[in-house]
Amino acid sequence: MERELLREKGIPALHTESVGDYTLPDYNTDVKRVLLTKAVASDTGCFLNGDAIDVTGVVNYEVVYIDSEGEITSCQFSTDYDASLKCNGEVAVGCEAFTRVSNFSARLVGPRRFSVKAQLVTDVNLTEKATVGVEGSAFSLGEPEMRTTSARVAHRAYAAPYEKNYTETVNSIEGVIADDVVVLYSDLKPDVSASASDGMINVSGVLHLNALVKCGDEIPTAVSCDVAVDENLAADGVDADCGASAFVRVNSLRVEVSPDEDGVSLIASFNAEYSASAISNAEMPVI
Secondary structure, X not given: OEEEEEEXXXXXXXXXXXXXXXXXXXXXXXXXXXXXXXXXXXXXXXXXXXXXEEEEEEEEEEEEEEEOXXXXXXXXXXXXXXXXXXXXXXXXXXXXXXXEEEEEEEEEEEOOEEEEEEEEEEEEEEEEEEEEEOOOOXXXXXXXXXXXXXXXXXXXXXXXXXXXXXXXXXXXXXXXXXXXXXXXXXXXXXXXXXXXXXXXXXXXXXXXXXXXXXXOOOOOEEEEEEEEEEEEEEOOOOOOOOEEEEEEEEEEEEEEEEEOOOEEEXXXXXXXXXXXXEEEEEEEEEO
16 A cells, blocks of 8 residues: 655755846936835745746835935835755655845945845745555454554644734934924834744744934934844744744834933834744654
8 A cells, every 4th residue: 555645844045145226217316315225025936847946036125215306205126036946856746935035235326226135035845745655465364454654744833823012212312302303104124033942932033123204304314223032932742853934913013203301212112923833744653
């Protein structure tokens, strides 16, 4: 008797980069000052190609800047990326990829031209087929003979979701009053990793918080801060040999201006939802 099973296999993270240039259209004026930049990776394809896994996608950039006429404006553009890694094409049947931006730069190299480079980390999960064979006859006099073997299959364990409310000071501005300070824009980007231990998944990293602030008639400035993350999520059936991944969703981000003795403080409040899972090879009995 033979039985075909599927198992999920984790592959070491793939490190690549995406580079490119972008020139503003002719109807845009020159860039006077860059205020804020953002980059987000998006996978467009992950497929098997013989003995290789091919991953493709784009990095979407957003740049907020002040133009030569003193107006705040923004532009969006993208660069492509592609990567390939080896696999056993005889047993591989499927794959999926998750790419994130670990670091990036967006430099102004001309009055209306940007040069960008993004460092990318891609996690790939591979699904393979495996055949379990059991030999011997169950047809004999008396009681049937029972034979037992085991197969290694993928097992994924999920941690209990966890929510946390944050109140953080982004920055302090001296010598101004609250009525003269306006928060024009804010966003928050999680950059976390996960590791497994006995009965626990640890989520650690930072939450990158950015805001664009205008004080009176002055040119708007960008302020930022990093919020440290170190949370332990309970997960049954998890040990140190498991490969773990985590996801953070940020809700209800607000950056408010709070007066203090020397001026004002920018206070950010938000809710973060943590979720995590871990995968390992588990033994399954086959009778």
